[in-house]
Amino acid sequence: MPQELMPNLYRLPVPLPDSPLKLLNSYVIKGGDRDLLIDTGFRRPECYESLTSQLAELGVDMARTDLLLTHLHADHCGLAPDLVTEGTRVFISRGDKPWLMRDWSREDWIASGERMVRFGFPRDTVEHAFHQSPAHSMAPSKDFQNYQPIDDGDEFSCGGYTLRAVCTPGHTPAHMCFWMETQKTMFTGDHVLFDISPNITTWTTVDDSLGDYLRSLKMIDAYDVQLALPGHRETGNFHARIAALLSHHEKRLAGCLEVLRENPGLTTYDVAGLMRWKIRCSSWEDFPMGQKWFAVGEAASHLLHLEACGLARGDRTDEVIRWYAQ
Ligand SMILES: [Zn+2]
Structure with a gap:
């Protein structure tokens, strides 16, 4: 069920069957003219049904909704191609985009x-x-390739909120958090999770992903985040969590x-x-x-x-x- 966090801003919990992560948090901002959806869940029927029924409950029409992806992982962007209509723009960081489009033959x-x-x-x-x-099995369909690249500092406005992209490499080559300065609120994707430690692995294009991750953690610690909205499960104290x-x-x-x-x-x-x-x-x-x-x-x-x-x-x-x- 959608949970209203602030006026016109909702958290949509999407179950992740067979995954130890259990739950993905999608977020939607209702903007009047256009709405903004952040992250989607795996490309599997349970996720699709959960997300689309919650979007319908809120009256979100994908024909006038943009989709913002925090990073390339299948639990965050798996459903993107199944949700897009002609009117949907889909954004992902310039650095994660090639990985997302890669055909995992x-x-x-x-x-x-x-x-x-x-x-x-x-x-x-x-x-x-x-x-x-x-x-391999739950990643986005390769039929859709029209991802719009975003860079650090890019801004998105919706429903009176402004979200600024903050590039936080580590968990993926160019993971993005989104910062709403006025509300002191940050969408943290998988960069900061509260009851799980984000998995840091290696990438062929990255020399030291853990080094990147630790630097990105210290960098966002400087933001005055009062509310963190993570990609999975529950929120918590942002600065204490970074220290931990x-x-x-x-x-x-x-x-x-x-x-x-x-x-x-x-x-x-x-x-x-x-x-x-x-x-x-x-x-x-x-x-x-x-x-x-x-x-x-x-x-x-x-x-x-x-x-x-x-x-x-x-x-x-x-x-x-x-x-x-x-
Ligand atoms: Zn991830």
């Missing part, structure tokens, strides 16, 4: 899986992961470094197996494949950041990267 996936092999992921499991990934996320990654980096000191020459996959994860599994071997994929990506982002800081070194002479503390 099986060959493409295997090529990107080669990186996972470099991180020590068993080769025969790479193809298996392909079948489990929402990037910074300290979470500091501890995780220290933990990684300790693992490397005790076990020189591990692969990224091995390091991931020795890190602590909030998942109900008795051992690393029991992790579902999709979760292992996330875990290895996250371990990689931490190791690459330690390397960028001069605290660790990846030996790349073999097919598989081996890690050492410096």
Whole structure:
């Protein structure tokens, strides 16, 4: 059911079946002439039915609604092509746009899986992961390609509100938050979540995604945010949460470094197996494949950041990267 947060501004909770994230927050601003919708949910019937019935309840007509996407992930933009009409403009950051339009063919996936092999992921499991990934099965249809690129500082006005795009790379190459200065309110997408730590993985086009993420966190801490509107679940104290996320990654980096000191020459996959994860599994071997994929990506982002800081070194002479503390 839509929840009115401010006059003409609503939160639309969209269920995410089979996802540990549980719920996506879509937001809509009713503007009279035109309305503005932020994020959509996966491309699957449960999300479509939930979102469209809530939009209908509010009398939102997609023919006079623009769609603003915080980032390229399928749970945020999966339904975009199914919602657009001739009158809909769809906006996403210039840096995330190519990733969104990428056609994740099986060959493409295997090529990107080669990186996972470099991180020590068993080769025969790479193809298996392909079948489990929402990037493959619930991503937006490729029939629609007419995304309008946005840059840091771009402004959107609707219903008396002005939203300014704030580029916050880290979770994705060019994730966007949207800042409403007058209301001291920020749509934080997946940059700041309150009861989950945003997943930080690696990207072929980014050297140090965790470094980017930590810098983006410190950067938005300077905004006087009184209300944060996150992409998933509930809100909370913005500045306290940033402090907690910074300290979470500091501890995780220290933990990684300790693992490397005790076990020189591990692969990224091995390091991931020795890190602590909030998942109900008795051992690393029991992790579902999709979760292992996330875990290895996250371990990689931490190791690459330690390397960028001069605290660790990846030996790349073999097919598989081996890690050492410096
Ligand atoms: Zn995301």
